[in-house]
Amino acid sequence: MVSSTLTAVYSASGEGPPGLLPAxxxxxxxxxxxxxxxxxxxxxxxxxxxxxxxxITRHDPVALGLAKRWATVSAILFAIGAVSGTAVVALAAVTVLPALAYLFWLTQTDEWVRDQTAHRADSSTA
Known part of the structure; x- marks a missing residue:
């Protein structure tokens, strides 16, 4: 039911909504x-x-220096990863949730229209 409504909405325009590809x-x-x-x-x-x-086990200062340098790089990568993860969640909230709300609204409206039509048909036959 939702897919047929969504197909009707997109087929009327000939393509997806504007800005869909950049999003x-x-x-x-x-x-x-x-x-x-x-x-x-x-x-x-x-x-x-x-x-x-x-x-530590081989008393190797080069390995300890490498571990310290890599720890710094790892901290930077963690910070960038946290920011990009936040961006992914924010993008999902901005793009996916409104679409889901719209689809939910379409299904509820479609059911309400069917119920009202059935109710009118029952009222007119009685």
Missing amino acids: RQQMAFSLGWHIVLACFGIAFPAMIYVVHCRG
Whole structure:
């Protein structure tokens, strides 16, 4: 029922609503970078831990310096990942939630119209 209503809305215009492609591109770009940064956020601390343990057990100042440098980079990547994750959530809230609310409104309106039509038909036959 929702898909038929949505199809009717989009087929009347000939294409999607204006600005749909740029909105999808912005969401894909932000989500893509968030996925990349999230992978670094998971794997990088494990690498830092291994290098740090190696530096401690072998008394290697180069490994300890590398672990310290990587920890700084990891903190920066974490901050950027948090910002991009917030951007993904904000974009979803701005783009997806209004669309869902609109679809919900369409389904409720469609049911209300059907109920009113059925009620009028019952009233006219009685």
